[in-house]
Amino acid sequence: MSGRPAIRTQGLTKYYGDVPAVLDLDLEIHPGEVFGFLGPNGAGKSTTIRTLLDEIRATRGSATILGIDTHAQPVEIRRHIGYVPGDLAMYPNLTGHDTLRYFANLRGGVEWAYVEQLADRLEADLGKKVGDLSTGNRQKVALIQAFMNRPELLLLDEPNAGLDPLMQREFQDMMREVVAEGRTVFLSSHTLSEVERVADRVGIIRHGELVTVEGVASLRAKAIRRLELAFDSPVDISRFESLPGAREVTATDGRVSLSFDGDMEDLLQTAMSTGALRDISTHEADLEEIFLTYYRDQEVVL
Amino acid sequence: MSTTAVVTRSVHDRWVGILIATVSIGLLLAFGMAIYADIGTDVYQSLPDALRSVMGVPDGAEPATLAYNVMLGTVGSLTLAGLAVSIGASAIAGEEREGTLGLLLANPASRGAVLAAKTTALVVLIGGSGLALWAASELVPVLLGVDIGAAQPAAVALHVTVNALFHGFLALAIGSWTGRRGLASGVPAGVITVSFVLSGLLPLLDATEPLVNLVPWHYLDGSQPLLNGVDWGDLAVLGIGTVAFAALAAVGLRRRDLRSRTLGTSLLDHLRSDPRTRRLAERVAGSARVSGIAAKTASDHQGLLLIVTLLMFGLMGLLMGPLYAAMEGTISELAGQLPEDMLAFLGGADMSTPEGFYRSETLGLMAPIAVILTGTVLGSRAVAGEEHNATLGLLLANPVSRTRVLAEKTLVMVTFVVVVGLATFAGIAGGSLVSGLGMSIPNIAATAVMLVLLGLTFSSLALLLGAATGQVRIAVYGTTAVAVATYVIDAFASINPDLADLGLASPFYYYRSTEPLLNGLPWGHAAVLLVTAALLTAAAFPLLARRDLRQT
Numbered sequence: 113m114s115g116r117p118a119i120r121t122q123g124l125t126k127y128y129g130d131v132p133a134v135l136d137l138d139l140e141i142h143p144g145e146v147f148g149f150l151g152p153n154g155a156g157k158s159t160t161i162r163t164l165l166d167e168i169r170a171t172r173g174s175a176t177i178l179g180i181d182t183h184a185q186p187v188e189i190r191r192h193i194g195y196v197p198g199d200l201a202m203y204p205n206l207t208g209h210d211t212l213r214y215f216a217n218l219r220g221g222v223e224w225a226y227v228e229q230l231a232d233r234l235e236a237d238l239g240k241k242v243g244d245l246s247t248g249n250r251q252k253v254a255l256i257q258a259f260m261n262r263p264e265l266l267l268l269d270e271p272n273a274g275l276d277p278l279m280q281r282e283f284q285d286m287m288r289e290v291v292a293e294g295r296t297v298f299l300s301s302h303t304l305s306e307v308e309r310v311a312d313r314v315g316i317i318r319h320g321e322l323v324t325v326e327g328v329a330s331l332r333a334k335a336i337r338r339l340e341l342a343f344d345s346p347v348d349i350s351r352f353e354s355l356p357g358a359r360e361v362t363a364t365d366g367r368v369s370l371s372f373d374g375d376m377e378d379l380l381q382t383a384m385s386t387g388a389l390r391d392i393s394t395h396e397a398d399l400e401e402i403f404l405t406y407y408r409d410q411e412v413v414l
Numbered sequence: 415m416s417t418t419a420v421v422t423r424s425v426h427d428r429w430v431g432i433l434i435a436t437v438s439i440g441l442l443l444a445f446g447m448a449i450y451a452d453i454g455t456d457v458y459q460s461l462p463d464a465l466r467s468v469m470g471v472p473d474g475a476e477p478a479t480l481a482y483n484v485m486l487g488t489v490g491s492l493t494l495a496g497l498a499v500s501i502g503a504s505a506i507a508g509e510e511r512e513g514t515l516g517l518l519l520a521n522p523a524s525r526g527a528v529l530a531a532k533t534t535a536l537v538v539l540i541g542g543s544g545l546a547l548w549a550a551s552e553l554v555p556v557l558l559g560v561d562i563g564a565a566q567p568a569a570v571a572l573h574v575t576v577n578a579l580f581h582g583f584l585a586l587a588i589g590s591w592t593g594r595r596g597l598a599s600g601v602p603a604g605v606i607t608v609s610f611v612l613s614g615l616l617p618l619l620d621a622t623e624p625l626v627n628l629v630p631w632h633y634l635d636g637s638q639p640l641l642n643g644v645d646w647g648d649l650a651v652l653g654i655g656t657v658a659f660a661a662l663a664a665v666g667l668r669r670r671d672l673r674s675r676t677l678g679t680s681l682l683d684h685l686r687s688d689p690r691t692r693r694l695a696e697r698v699a700g701s702a703r704v705s706g707i708a709a710k711t712a713s714d715h716q717g718l719l720l721i722v723t724l725l726m727f728g729l730m731g732l733l734m735g736p737l738y739a740a741m742e743g744t745i746s747e748l749a750g751q752l753p754e755d756m757l758a759f760l761g762g763a764d765m766s767t768p769e770g771f772y773r774s775e776t777l778g779l780m781a782p783i784a785v786i787l788t789g790t791v792l793g794s795r796a797v798a799g800e801e802h803n804a805t806l807g808l809l810l811a812n813p814v815s816r817t818r819v820l821a822e823k824t825l826v827m828v829t830f831v832v833v834v835g836l837a838t839f840a841g842i843a844g845g846s847l848v849s850g851l852g853m854s855i856p857n858i859a860a861t862a863v864m865l866v867l868l869g870l871t872f873s874s875l876a877l878l879l880g881a882a883t884g885q886v887r888i889a890v891y892g893t894t895a896v897a898v899a900t901y902v903i904d905a906f907a908s909i910n911p912d913l914a915d916l917g918l919a920s921p922f923y924y925y926r927s928t929e930p931l932l933n934g935l936p937w938g939h940a941a942v943l944l945v946t947a948a949l950l951t952a953a954a955f956p957l958l959a960r961r962d963l964r965q966t
Binding site: 158162165166167168169186187188190191193194195197199200201202203205206210211213214215217218219220254257267 | 703704705706707710714803804805806807808809810811812813814815962963965
C-alpha cells in the first residue's frame, strides 16, 4: 500500500445550497502517519469526512482513499477503513457485544479475540445496552468498532468525546500502534492539545478552507503563548513592551499579562530584573490564537 | 418558570398537524355529503322509518346526513382519538425518550406543574379540533343546501371530542407511570382497535350484547348521538374515565424515577439479566438477530408483526367464523328486509353469506389497515429510520452498499406483509373450517394474495418516499394521506357511477371490486397492483443512490 497516499483530495468542494461547507480542499495524507484535522466547530471537518465516505457527494473535485476513488467505489473503500462518526449514534437496544457482532458480521474477517483484547484495554462494558451507557462508555464501543478490523485507514471524527484522561492515553497508544504498523489515522478535532500528542502533521481548516498543513512542531513554534507574571508589587511594564515578540502587554496591580512568541530567555531575564517574581503561568495557545498567527502572517505577506 | 411557556410550546409543536387533520376531515365531510346528496334519495323513501333510523338517518333529514356517520363518526373519531393518543403518549414519555424532560425540570417547575401544562395543551388541541369539526358539520350542509332535519351534528362532535380525550388521557397516564412512549401509544391504540371492532360486533348477539358496556367505543356512538343528541350518561362514563386517568398520571409521575433516555425492556432482556435464565436467553436471542441487516431489521420489528399477525389470525380471522355461524339466522332475516338496491348502496355487503360477512367485517377495513400499517412502518423506516436515528453513517462505514441496505430492508418489508397476508388467510380458512361455513379455500387464498398486493403497493410508496427524502415523517404522512384519500375515492366511486373513472386510480378498487372471495383471483387487477408496487420499489433505489444522506 505504501506509495499511494492514504487520502488524497483535489479541489474537493461541497456546497449546501449557496453556502460552501468545504471549498477547494487539497489534501494528501501519507501512509503511516497520524494526521490531525483541526478546526473550530462548523469549519467543515465532518463534511469532509462524510464526503470521503460517500455519505454526501462533492459538488466538485475528487477524493481517493488508498488510490481508490471514493465516489466510484465506495464499498471497496469501506473494506479498508474504520470510522468513528462525530455525531455518534448507535442502536440503543443492542448491547455493546451485539453491536460489535453486527458490524463484525457485516464486515467479515474480524477476529473476535482481538475485539475482546480491545475491550479489555479500554475497559469497555459490552454486556450493557448501548442506550444505557454513558457518553464515554458508548464512545469506547465505537472505538472498538473502528479498530477491530485492523483497517488501513482510521477516520476518527472527534473521537475523544467523553473519554476520561486515562482512557484518552490508552486510545493515544492505540493510535501510535496503528501508525507503527504502517497504517494511517485521520484524526479530526477542535482542540490542538488532543491532536498534538499523537499527530505528525496538522491541517487547519476554517470556514471550509484549508488554512495550512504543517508539522506539529513548527505549528507549536509559531503559536503565541499567553503568559501571566505575578510580582510582589506593581511594576513598570514599558520594559516588557519593548521586548521583541511581546504584544498586548497589560498590568493590573502586580500582575502582568502578555502574548509572547519571542525568545523565552529574554523574557525571563527581563522579568527577574524587574521585580520580585512570585509566579508564572502560561496557557496553551488555543486554536483561535493560532489562526490569529496565520492571519497576521498573511497580512505581513500582503 | 411559568408553565404557560410549556403549554404554548406543546401546543405550538402540534397545532399544524391537528389543523391539517381537522381540515381534512372537514373536507371529507363536505365531499361525502355532496356525493350522497348527488346519489338521490329515492331508495330511502321506500324504506320503513325503523330501518332508516337503524341506518342512522334522522327524521326529516336527507340521506346525505349519512356522511356525518361516515366522516365524523368513523374516520373523524379514529383520527382524533389517534392524534390524542399521540399527544398524550409524547407528553411525558416522549420528552423522556428524547432526553429533554431533565432539561425541562431543571427549571423551577414541579413535575405536577409540567404535567398540568401538558394536560392543558392536550385539552386545548383536541378541544379546538372538536370545535372546528362542530363548526364544519354545521357549515357544510348550509353550503351544500342539504336539509339535516333533526340531525344533531353538534352532539356527534362532542362525543367524538370526549372520546378522543378519554384515549389521550389513557396514553398520558401510561406514559406518566412508565416513561415509555411505545407502551403509552401502543396500549391505547390496541384498545381503540379492539373496542372499535367489538363495539360493532358484540351487540349483534343477544348473549354478548351486555358485554358491550365494557367497551369504551360503545360510549362514543352506541347511543347514536346524531339521531338522539348528546347522551350525558355515556359522556359521563368517558368523562369520569378521563379524570381518573389524569389523576393516575399525576400519581404515577410523582412516585417514580425519571428516565434519562428511554429504552424498551423486552421479556428477553429480563431473562438475560437473570443469571439463571441468561444462557437460555442467549440461546434464544443468539447472535442470529445481529447476523445481518435483514435479520436485525426483522428483529427490530418483531413485536409489531406478532401483534398484527395475532390480531388478523385470531380476532379478525378465526373468531369470525363461529361468530357468523351463531348469528346467521339473525343476519339473513335482517338482510331479507332490505331491498336489493339498498344492499348495493351499502357497498354490496351481503352479510347473509359467510363471504359477505368476512368481506364486511375483516376484509373491508381491518385487513387493509393491518397490511398497510405493517408495510408502511417497515418501508418508511427502511433507510430514513436509520438516518433519523443517525446510525446510517456507521452502518455504511462497513463494506455494504446503499443498494444492499435498501434491498435487505425491502426484503423484510415484503416478508412481513406476506406473513400478515398468510395469517389472514389461515385465520379465515380456519374460521370457515371450524364452523363448517364451506367457503372456497382457493378463493380465500386469492383474497389474501390481493390483500398482500394492496399492502405492498402502499408500503412501496412509503419505501420510495423514505428513500427519496430520508425523512420518516414524510414517508408515513404521505403514505397515510394517499391511503385515506384513495380509500375514500374508491368508496364513493363504487356508489356513484359518475366517479367510476376516478375510482380506477385507487388501489382499493383493484383489491376489492371483483370480490375475489367469491370469484377467485383477478389476474389483471393483481398485475396492476404488482406492477405498481414493483415500479415504486424500483424507483426507490436510484433515488437513494443519488442523494446526500441526512445527518439527522
